[in-house]
Amino acid sequence: MGMKHVAPVGVLLAATTFLGAPAHAGSLVAPSGAKPGGAKNEPVGGARLGGRGVIAPTGVKAPPKTAAQSYVVADAETGEVLAAKNAHGRYLPASTLKALTALTLIPKLDKDRKITPSRRAVNEEGSAVGLVPKPLYTVEDLFKALMLVSGNDCAMALAEANGGLATTLADMNAEAKRLQAYDTVAKTPSGLDKPGQSSSAYDLTLIARAGLANADFRRYISTKTDKFPAPKGYYEIGNHNRLLWSYKGMIGVKNGWTSKALGSFVGAAKRNGHTVIVSIMRHDGSFWGDVASLLDWGFATRGKAIPVGHLVDPIPDPPPLPTASPATPTPAPIAVSDPAGTTRGEESVPPGLYVLGAGLLGGAIWLAYGLRRRFR
Known part of the structure; x- marks a missing residue:
């Protein structure tokens, strides 16, 4: 009995079943007990x-x-952590969380887009710039008021412009993970106290460092005063970061305070071509003097001491998937005319093979018949 040939498709299917699906080289599954980053x-x-x-x-x-x-003092250029206290202690961030809101939404929203705030945004509790439900504002206006006067109404209006509160919170938490700010959980875009919301001095430093790399973010945080649209013209707003007015080289970032969070601040200053970032959390008094002293110490110490830690880099974007090349079309069979005038495809069996096969079969039968008569 002759051997049967397996069709190529069957071979491929069998091989796929046997080998299984290939593992993804970029798997992010960490070993048990390992912490991300x-x-x-x-x-x-x-x-x-x-x-x-x-x-x-x-x-x-x-x-x-x-x-x-809790606090962190770090060199923004090298990422060296120069000193820290309870760097990963998780606390309510208050309005310092707006730095993450801005960092997340600046790339997503057209700064020239006109916004009509909702009634919900207009009535947001806490610090506000005083929005009205009219199409008076651009996205850029809202970002400025968010970072200068800590407008909770602006935070909500920006979240709604980004597709809604749920979408924005998901985006903020995804951005925190990208930065490896794993102590940070955003439950509001404004930083208003909410159960489960948290950040740390280390994370605020990561967020500020990432924000400094964005030109629009730097412009918003360093603006001292600006004109804000109103139903009848405009009014002036001033930055709540007092160090912008008093500390040499202050770039700014964000301060915050609530009765539950107490005082918090993350800020950056630049001197002699070097930038130092200071973040503090849960300060129960006026913290401006403490921040200035920590900044002074950071400038005096950077480059002269072994760091106590480092600021991690953001998780790189995954490489793009290879583009599948278009399938090579199978050439159509070439029509060949035989001498009789009929048309056949190139894969058809030529008539000569039939004649040869018939001759061989007839010869074999004749030989078998002759051998049989001889042995008899």
């Missing part, structure tokens, strides 16, 4: 940043004391 059981940014007390370098003057329960 660091080695197993190591805090993001380095092992020393897991401590609750003050973490400072040796061989240099100690950082100044502060009433803040």
Whole structure:
């Protein structure tokens, strides 16, 4: 009995079933117990940043004391963390969360787009710029008021312009994960206190550092005063960041306060071509002097001490999937005319083969018949 040939398609199917689907080389599944952004059981940014007390370098003057329960001092260019206290302590961020709101939404919204705030946005509680439900504002106007006067009404209006509150919160939390700001959970776009919302001094530093790389973000946070549209003309608004008016080289970022969060601040200043970022959380008094002292210490210490940790880089975007090349079309059979005038495809069996096969079969029968008679 002759051997049957397996069709090529069958071979491919069998091979696929046997081998299974290929694994994705870019899998982000971490081993059990590992924390994203660091080695197993190591805090993001380095092992020393897991401590609750003050973490400072040796061989240099100690950082100044502060009433803040948590802080980070970092070099924005190198990413070196120069000193910290309870860097990953999770606290209510208050309006410092607006830095994440701005960083998330600036790339998504056309700054020249006209916005008509909803009644919900206009009536948002807490600090506000005083929106009215009329098409008076551009997205850029709202971003300026968000970062200058901490407008909660602007935060809601921007969230609605981005497709709604749920969409914006999902985008903010995705951006936090991209930055490896894993202590941060956004429950509001404004930073108003809400159960489950959190951030850390380390995360606020990551967010500020990423924001400084965006030209529009830098422009909004460094603006001292601006004109804001009103039903009858405009009125002036001024930046709530006091250090913009008093600290040499202050770039700005964002301050915040609520009765539950207490005082919080994240800010950046530049001197002699170098930028230092300071973040503080849960300060129970006026924190401006403490922040200025920490900035001074950071400028005096950078480049002279071994860092206590580092600011991690954002997770890179996944590489684009390879573009499938278009399938090569199967050439149509070439029509060939035989001498009899009939048309056949190139894969048809030529008539000569039939004649040859018949001759061979007849010869075999005749040989078998002759051998049979001989043996008899």
